[in-house]
Amino acid sequence: MxxxxxxxxxxxxxxxxxxxxxxxxxxxxxxxxxxxxxxxxxxxxxxxxxxxxxxxxxxxxxxxxxxxxxxxxxxxxxxxxxxxxxxxxxxxxxxxxxxxxxxxxxxxxxxxxxxxxxxxxxxxxxxxxxxxxxxxxxxxxxNPIEPAYAQALDPTIVQMHSVDYRNPSQLPDGDVLIVGTGQSGVQIMEDFVRAGRGVHLAVGPAPRSPRKYRGRDATDWLHDAGHYEITIDTHPDPFKALTQTNHYMSGRDGGKEIDLRQWHVDHGVELYGSLADMDGHTLKFLPDLKQNLDDADRSYVGIRDQIDAYIARNGIDAPEEPPFTKVWEPAEERSELNAKAAGISSVLWAIGFRxxxxxxxxxxxxxxxxxxxxxxxxxxxxxxxxxxxxxxxxxxxxxxxxxxxxxxxxxxxxxxxxxxxxxxxx
CATH class of the missing domain: 3.50.50.60 (FAD/NAD(P)-binding domain)
Structure with missing residues (x-):
């Protein structure tokens, strides 16, 4: 050749x-x-x-x-x-x-x-x-991921993937449904909230992380504790490491953690379980909102516990933090929503790539x-x-x-x- x-x-x-x-x-x-x-x-x-x-x-x-x-x-x-x-x-x-x-x-x-x-x-x-x-x-x-059933959504509702998103003005007036709660989904959620737009969020299984904890950024503690030196060959759960979505938090405004329960309470973000289907104006969700919120919090608390253990092992003088408490619980699992009746004019996909x-x-x-x-x-x-x-x-x-x-x-x-x-x- x-x-x-x-x-x-x-x-x-x-x-x-x-x-x-x-x-x-x-x-x-x-x-x-x-x-x-x-x-x-x-x-x-x-x-x-x-x-x-x-x-x-x-x-x-x-x-x-x-x-x-x-x-x-x-x-x-x-x-x-x-x-x-x-x-x-x-x-x-x-x-x-x-x-x-x-x-x-x-x-x-x-x-x-x-x-x-x-x-x-x-x-x-x-x-x-x-x-x-x-x-x-x-x-x-x-390749941006969009499920096949997205083709069944009423064509008057604009759809966009996060790879094409730049700012809320790209999408028509009205509420937006954001699908996915990885790092992209939750940060785009904040963009729309700041723009005064109504936000509906299909909450997936992504874990979340503390930002500042006991006087330092959580990633600083984890680095000092050797967490980032763990190799995939020595990881206690390599399958989870390889398949789990990134923990969500934000670097905006100097860094902050994202508690979706708090965003519902403070900003009126409507929370649903994982999106399961679309047909015309009908949106269908799995009954897993409570589970996904609880799992994200379990990850959050687990990282705090890991940092606490490192501080205790090394006798480090660090300020105490109050225990985590849930500020809101979903009263019911909403399995279906009429997008038109809810004022949803657009859908933004933030469920990843292949x-x-x-x-x-x-x-x-x-x-x-x-x-x-x-x-x-x-x-x-x-x-x-x-x-x-x-x-x-x-x-x-x-x-x-x-x-x-x-x-x-x-x-x-x-x-x-x-x-x-x-x-x-x-």
């Missing part, structure tokens, strides 16, 4: 977000030549696919790109704050300026094929490359289509993943763990190239 018309590169990286460019940086340090293909522009998901009021949920000190920490090399002055969308892209752009990645923006990778004798063919919208190693850094947010790996012709997936790897390294020589949740630790797929993950993967790539006797240095 490789001839004078097909360029060859030791390493091809698919995806120009923080994960792919962090690997490129570590390969650059080792003198290993690589090319990065990005179908949009670098950091597109941060630059474009975030709403106007978006900010980090984790504190700025957790932004630790390779050799470019927020409060060190970047010179950030608010480590305990939460960067806004444009501040995040400023940080990312400053990182990229520290080296010169061979980055091809607005280039789609359409096919990756494993060659019988080793190596890969990478087909793109601007031509074909061959390479010895491939890194998939596209993340897991390719990855798209259909363009990869390499035997690295299980029966469910999920990639199989050990810290990103698959059993197929030269094929790797980066930037996925729990690649190794909780911080994988987030700013906190990308330095460690990308450094490790670059080392494995260098070892594999050396073992195969490939020329990797530019």
């Amino acid at each position: 490789n001839d004078t018309h097909t360029p060859h590169i030791p390493v091809a990286i698919v995806g120009g977000g923080q994960a792919g460019l962090s690997v490129a940086y570590n390969l650059y340090k080792k003198g290993i030549e690589c090319v990065v293909f990005e179908r949009n522009e670098k950091f597109h998901s941060w630059r474009v696919n975030r709403w106007d009021s978006f900010c980090l949920v984790t504190p700025n000190w957790q932004c630790r790109l390779p050799d470019f920490h927020y409060d060190k090399e970047f010179g950030g002055t608010d480590p305990d704050g939460f960067m806004l969308r444009d501040e995040i892209t400023d940080y990312l752009d400053a990182f990229t300026a520290t080296f010169e990645p061979n980055l091809h923006e607005h280039v789609a990778v359409t096919r990756v094929v494993h060659l019988p004798k080793g190596g890969y063919v990478v087909e793109t919208s601007i031509g074909t490359w061959t390479c010895d190693q491939v890194v998939i850094a596209t993340g897991g947010y390719d 990855p798209d790996y259909d363009w990869i012709e390499v035997d690295v997936f299980d029966a469910r289509g999920k990639p199989k790897f050990k810290r990103g390294v698959t059993d197929v020589p030269g094929f790797h993943f980066i930037g996925l949740g729990w690649l190794n630790t909780w911080g994988s797929g987030r700013f906190l763990g990308i330095e460690e993950d990308s450094t490790y993967l670059a080392e494995q790539i260098a070892l594999q190239l050396q073992s195969a006797g490939k020329r990797a240095v530019a």
Whole structure:
């Protein structure tokens, strides 16, 4: 396949977000030549696919790109704050300026094929490359999830997915039904409340977390306690870790926790169980509102208990907190609602995404289509993943763990190239 018309590169990286460019940086340090293909522009998901009021949920000190920490090399002055969308892209752009990645923006990778004798063919919208190693850094947010029954909703009710949401003015006057209570759903809920809009919220099984607790941000306590050093191999419940939705809380206004019961009491947010079906103006919900609220609170209290135990073990002097109490309980489980009668003019889907790996012709997936790897390294020589949740630790797929993950993967790539006797240095 490789001839004078097909360029060859030791390493091809698919995806120009923080994960792919962090690997490129570590390969650059080792003198290993690589090319990065990005179908949009670098950091597109941060630059474009975030709403106007978006900010980090984790504190700025957790932004630790390779050799470019927020409060060190970047010179950030608010480590305990939460960067806004444009501040995040400023940080990312400053990182990229520290080296010169061979980055091809607005280039789609359409096919990756494993060659019988080793190596890969990478087909793109601007031509074909061959390479010895491939890194998939596209993340897991390719296809927005909307259930099939969404097509049965009356067409006069506007539907939008969170990936397209920027601010409440995009949607027509009237109430909004937000489906999903992960980090996106609850933060978009606040956007609409602040805009004076009526909000109906289909509450899913997402857990929640304290924000400030016993004098510090909860993530500070968990970091000191070693929680973020737990690997997926040593996790007491790896299935739960891999499948559980992220805990919801907010970095807005300096950081706050989100108690949906309190939002119902204080702001009139109408709460329902999980959305189950749509037909015309009829919305149907599962009778699981109480269970989902209780489960979220159980997670919240569990994190507080974990922090309490760490403080007690280490004899730390920290202020006491009152015990958690529920401010509201649902009187009944509402299983059906007429959207028109309730004044609902729009539905906003915030129930996540699915990855798209259909363009990869390499035997690295299980029966469910999920990639199989050990810290990103698959059993197929030269094929790797980066930037996925729990690649190794909780911080994988987030700013906190990308330095460690990308450094490790670059080392494995260098070892594999050396073992195969490939020329990797530019």
